[in-house]
Amino acid sequence: VATLAERGEQWVIAEARRRAGPPLGAIAVGIGDDAAVLVPPPGERILVTQDMLVEGVHFRTDWLPPEVIGRRAAAVNASDIAAMGGTPIAFVAALALPGSLEAPWVERFLDGLCAEMLTAGAPLAGGDTVASPAGITVDITVIGAAADPVLRRGAEPGDLLVLTGTLGGSAAGLALLADGVRWPGRTPAERAAMARHALPTPRIGPGRVLACGAHALTDVSDAFATEVAAITTAYGLGAVVDEGRLPILPEARALSRERGDGVEGARRWALGGGEDYELLAAVPESRLDTVLSRIRATGVALSVVGRVVARPGLWMVRADDGKEVPLDRSLIGEPFEHFGPGRGTP
Amino acid sequence: VATLAERGEQWVIAEARRRAGPPLGAIAVGIGDDAAVLVPPPGERILVTQDMLVEGVHFRTDWLPPEVIGRRAAAVNASDIAAMGGTPIAFVAALALPGSLEAPWVERFLDGLCAEMLTAGAPLAGGDTVASPAGITVDITVIGAAADPVLRRGAEPGDLLVLTGTLGGSAAGLALLADGVRWPGRTPAERAAMARHALPTPRIGPGRVLACGAHALTDVSDAFATEVAAITTAYGLGAVVDEGRLPILPEARALSRERGDGVEGARRWALGGGEDYELLAAVPESRLDTVLSRIRATGVALSVVGRVVARPGLWMVRADDGKEVPLDRSLIGEPFEHFGPGRGTP
Numbered sequence: 001v002a003t004l005a006e007r008g009e010q011w012v013i014a015e016a017r018r019r020a021g022p023p024l025g026a027i028a029v030g031i032g033d034d035a036a037v038l039v040p041p042p043g044e045r046i047l048v049t050q051d052m053l054v055e056g057v058h059f060r061t062d063w064l065p066p067e068v069i070g071r072r073a074a075a076v077n078a079s080d081i082a083a084m085g086g087t088p089i090a091f092v093a094a095l096a097l098p099g100s101l102e103a104p105w106v107e108r109f110l111d112g113l114c115a116e117m118l119t120a121g122a123p124l125a126g127g128d129t130v131a132s133p134a135g136i137t138v139d140i141t142v143i144g145a146a147a148d149p150v151l152r153r154g155a156e157p158g159d160l161l162v163l164t165g166t167l168g169g170s171a172a173g174l175a176l177l178a179d180g181v182r183w184p185g186r187t188p189a190e191r192a193a194m195a196r197h198a199l200p201t202p203r204i205g206p207g208r209v210l211a212c213g214a215h216a217l218t219d220v221s222d223a224f225a226t227e228v229a230a231i232t233t234a235y236g237l238g239a240v241v242d243e244g245r246l247p248i249l250p251e252a253r254a255l256s257r258e259r260g261d262g263v264e265g266a267r268r269w270a271l272g273g274g275e276d277y278e279l280l281a282a283v284p285e286s287r288l289d290t291v292l293s294r295i296r297a298t299g300v301a302l303s304v305v306g307r308v309v310a311r312p313g314l315w316m317v318r319a320d321d322g323k324e325v326p327l328d329r330s331l332i333g334e335p336f337e338h339f340g341p342g343r344g345t346p
Numbered sequence: 347v348a349t350l351a352e353r354g355e356q357w358v359i360a361e362a363r364r365r366a367g368p369p370l371g372a373i374a375v376g377i378g379d380d381a382a383v384l385v386p387p388p389g390e391r392i393l394v395t396q397d398m399l400v401e402g403v404h405f406r407t408d409w410l411p412p413e414v415i416g417r418r419a420a421a422v423n424a425s426d427i428a429a430m431g432g433t434p435i436a437f438v439a440a441l442a443l444p445g446s447l448e449a450p451w452v453e454r455f456l457d458g459l460c461a462e463m464l465t466a467g468a469p470l471a472g473g474d475t476v477a478s479p480a481g482i483t484v485d486i487t488v489i490g491a492a493a494d495p496v497l498r499r500g501a502e503p504g505d506l507l508v509l510t511g512t513l514g515g516s517a518a519g520l521a522l523l524a525d526g527v528r529w530p531g532r533t534p535a536e537r538a539a540m541a542r543h544a545l546p547t548p549r550i551g552p553g554r555v556l557a558c559g560a561h562a563l564t565d566v567s568d569a570f571a572t573e574v575a576a577i578t579t580a581y582g583l584g585a586v587v588d589e590g591r592l593p594i595l596p597e598a599r600a601l602s603r604e605r606g607d608g609v610e611g612a613r614r615w616a617l618g619g620g621e622d623y624e625l626l627a628a629v630p631e632s633r634l635d636t637v638l639s640r641i642r643a644t645g646v647a648l649s650v651v652g653r654v655v656a657r658p659g660l661w662m663v664r665a666d667d668g669k670e671v672p673l674d675r676s677l678i679g680e681p682f683e684h685f686g687p688g689r690g691t692p
Contacts, residue, residue, distance in 0.1 A: 032498075034563075035429070037391050048381055048436060048487070050439075050472065081380075083380035084379070092394055128398045130398050130399075131403050137442060149383050
């Protein structure tokens, strides 16, 4: 099998270019010049976000096939544009690749990467390809557009906290991979959870709907509890989360029971696991019905999971006894610290 | 001395945020949300370019101090916006950093990075900070704007090839570093060449001027001969370069003589070294006077170094005998291949 060193840099660029196809949408000039040229939608704001994925830290080539790693890299980036209520208009990707990498791995990775970008509505428009002395690094920048971007700041006491889709599936899928279960899983429950981890869906349509009603918006890339804090306590507010209304993925509940971790294990995955890439918004009660009906029309569930309150702090109303308890580390496990000792794929 | 693992990820983000300062120019929302929000200049095109620098491949921490590595990373990225005739409006930067890195290194790196971004006219507006299992990777995306971007495509037979500044200095500086000369060099000539390598100036002002006259435009990031080909032979045209008019940095000539490589060594640095980050344009003769006077007003030299011709291929008129010879590998040395065996900082 040919390696990247044998094929050369120009081969990678040509393969990426072929999969990206000719410029489309807002892209006037794509791969091949000093910079890509975009024609922004008139009157709209431009959004920029960047996410770097490092082999051994964010992904492992022995856990997921290359096309899945590629799809996931594009999806998690697009999610940040959805989290502003925007639409992706162009992607650029920098790849640091070891020369020893086999050419088919690169082809399959680019298959997934470019397919997911087009799924999110915008092709690859440029980037960089460099040699890596050790390991693969993928760094993607997404350019998006939004008439009226929704920030993390802006929630008001009394707003309802709403969440698209489900929680806990990604953490359950990651736990399976860490336990040595091979992709794509052996049972329907395993496959559901692993797919939630490996192939998240950026909520672009629902994000556009939320942009017309939400006071504050973000995506659940870090732990759910951390993201609730990011739109409430970060601005001197608080939140009360209703445990009984958390949309925990049923398969995550089942897998937690199988592992003997019961309800508590599933709750930890849901509150502390992160990487579900759902949207979390603070919506005024007066706009809830409109938002609910329009998002459900996109085929995505929307749950009311709590409420913004004026007193700073996070609380949870327990499902079993209705008691309000602090939503703290004891309920959600340890937070992610990138530079901590012994870090690696969790 | 504290390490990054002790200080943590939030410390890096806070340090970057402090140096970036509050949003300015086209930036409405900077570091801290799911994406940066930009208000593009009305009617202008948006430019996007990304450049990844890997420790051991593109830079070495034992060759240059951290603030210089930071400045250079921002400058080489901004040069790609200048190469479209545009102005940077926002930078985002992803940093993969080992937890063992010392905090003062990160502080000095961010000093240089953020200072150079502001020098180029736009602050850091976002990015990502992740753990690296081995080595530092810096990936920067620049967003620019231009009313009328100038592409690599567009040169016409008869156009003059013009070049800002000088050639060969960067390659001379890199040769000194590879020989073990310590930054910033021992003699005025060494310091001049090493500064050309380590602290290139993105030609943003001259690029704006060239955008009002040039048919085609690029920057000299790869070898000069490669860049001439990128705006001529890539589109079925040719070029004749006038050796006697190549603006080789005088200090590079002197250093080549000192090394016993004479005129030929300096010519190889100038034609094959690359990384001078000057602008190369194809300008119709009728517009030359206007372009010349306006660029010289910016304090940057502009040289007419050759002419675009209809027959495909690259030639050089030799300075010593006026003879036209093919501009081939024998004159410029080996091209850079990222994934080749034994790659590393050249």
